[in-house]
Amino acid sequence: MSAVDKFVQILADNRAGKGTGIYSICSAQATVLEASMLQAKQDGSILLIESTSNQVDQFGGYTGMKPADFVAYVHGIAEKTGYNPDDILLGGDHLGPNAWQSENAGPAMAKALELVQEYVKAGYQKIHLDASMFCADDEGDRHLPLADEIVASRAAAMAKVAEETHQEFCAGQPAPVYVIGTEVPIPGGAQEEEETVTPTTPADALKTIEVTRAAFEAAGLSEAWNRVCGVVVQPGVEFGDDQVFHYNREAAQGLSESIMQQERFVYEAHSTDYQSETGLAKLVEDHYCILKVGPWLTFGYREALFALAMIEEEMLAPRGIETSKLRETLDAVMLAEPDYWKKYYPGDSAEQAYKRKYSFSDRSRYYWPNETIQAAIGTLVSNLKETSISLSLLSQYMPNQYNAVSEGAIANEVDQILLHRTQDVIGIYARACRMRQK
Numbered sequence: 001m002s003a004v005d006k007f008v009q010i011l012a013d014n015r016a017g018k019g020t021g022i023y024s025i026c027s028a029q030a031t032v033l034e035a036s037m038l039q040a041k042q043d044g045s046i047l048l049i050e051s052t053s054n055q056v057d058q059f060g061g062y063t064g065m066k067p068a069d070f071v072a073y074v075h076g077i078a079e080k081t082g083y084n085p086d087d088i089l090l091g092g093d094h095l096g097p098n099a100w101q102s103e104n105a106g107p108a109m110a111k112a113l114e115l116v117q118e119y120v121k122a123g124y125q126k127i128h129l130d131a132s133m134f135c136a137d138d139e140g141d142r143h144l145p146l147a148d149e150i151v152a153s154r155a156a157a158m159a160k161v162a163e164e165t166h167q168e169f170c171a172g173q174p175a176p177v178y179v180i181g182t183e184v185p186i187p188g189g190a191q192e193e194e195e196t197v198t199p200t201t202p203a204d205a206l207k208t209i210e211v212t213r214a215a216f217e218a219a220g221l222s223e224a225w226n227r228v229c230g231v232v233v234q235p236g237v238e239f240g241d242d243q244v245f246h247y248n249r250e251a252a253q254g255l256s257e258s259i260m261q262q263e264r265f266v267y268e269a270h271s272t273d274y275q276s277e278t279g280l281a282k283l284v285e286d287h288y289c290i291l292k293v294g295p296w297l298t299f300g301y302r303e304a305l306f307a308l309a310m311i312e313e314e315m316l317a318p319r320g321i322e323t324s325k326l327r328e329t330l331d332a333v334m335l336a337e338p339d340y341w342k343k344y345y346p347g348d349s350a351e352q353a354y355k356r357k358y359s360f361s362d363r364s365r366y367y368w369p370n371e372t373i374q375a376a377i378g379t380l381v382s383n384l385k386e387t388s389i390s391l392s393l394l395s396q397y398m399p400n401q402y403n404a405v406s407e408g409a410i411a412n413e414v415d416q417i418l419l420h421r422t423q424d425v426i427g428i429y430a431r432a433c434r435m436r437q438k
Contacts, residue, residue, distance in 0.1 A: 014289040025293065049074055131150075181233060
């Protein structure tokens with residue numbers, strides 16, 4: 001059974017009341033991807049890995065990778081970990097004109113169609129069609145959503161290209177499955193100032209389905225419509241710099257119940273980072289069973305590096321050994337190159353300094369590839385390989401990893417400790433989705 005077939009079966013089992021779901025790894029960070037493959041290998045499960053339209057595109061995106069490059073990169077990590085690449089389902093997230101909103105709709109959509117073509121040609125099989133954003137010449141109030149009919153017709157145009165590309169280049173592979181809709185809040189909304197995040201209304205979710213169905217049928221895509229399996233909605237979960245909006249089952253109950261009136265559909269939930277394991281399990285049970293996770297993964301990776309840097313300082317600085325100064329190096333680079341965080345972290349200099357290190361938004365994730373930061377990580381790893389990590393300090397700063405070392409689950413080695421701490425987060429999702437094969 002292919003990864004696509006297994007994915008579809010997970011969704012069908014969810015609708016049958018089995019409480020199954022799947023998490024989506026939305027990260028290109030190598031340690032995160034390796035840890036996710038180790039988790040999936042332990043669980044005997046497939047692994048859904050997605051890249052976003054601004055992260056990976058036909059021009060390289062902010063990672064410098066085109067779709068085919070990202071596929072090769074992921075498969076290289078699979079080879080390293082011994083994970084079967086056939087069990088990896090690759091997804092494209094928010095594919096559409098998002099990166100070209102400043103252009104008129106004609107050229108922006110031409111690039112979006114090329115984007116979808118390159119994703120499908122490279123072997124991506126889960127495609128999120130999202131044309132919900134205004135282009136430069138689109139008419140209408142920017143504080144209101146773009147008209148559903150325009151969004152749906154553009155989604156259908158992208159699906160048509162995906163279908164044609166699959167037939168031409170990937171005919172021997174399973175056909176793509178599609179997700180529609182978006183959770184992006186209305187620009188200028190006041191959600192950050194409220195105590196809760198309002199879930200999508202059942203009526204809005206139904207309208208997304210019906211209008212998009214009509215657009216697919218008008219484009220001659222009735223067969224492809226049968227492979228549209230998910231709708232992105234807002235179930236009422238979100239996070240800010242130092243705040244998490246936790247899932248409220250009662251507030252989203254109507255939305256949860258309404259999807260069961262539709263054939264085959266489930267919900268896809270974005271921004272599920274930092275939810276409790278109980279909350280994630282409830283989301284899955286309530287048919288929000290495709291769980292996107294991104295910043296929490298690199299946040300966990302950052303926590304691991306900071307903890308190891310603290311251990312390094314405690315162990316080596318008193319002995320006069322030069323330490324990595326990783327935390328200071330990261331902050332210096334972020335200050336010198338503020339583009340990835342400046343507009344996201346308001347406040348005075350003290351508030352911004354705190355957010356650069358500890359914000360749940362984790363804008364520091366964009367800086368790990370930096371050569372200066374990589375050199376500091378190299379020094380940290382080298383120092384902790386040359387000197388045995390103190391178990392008492394490991395207990396102080398990384399108690400879960402201390403327990404894992406004590407039980408013989410991992411060796412007292414920096415690489416395994418870093419992976420194990422990153423995998424802590426992924427394990428929460430794996431359990432909430434009931435991924436482990438019995």
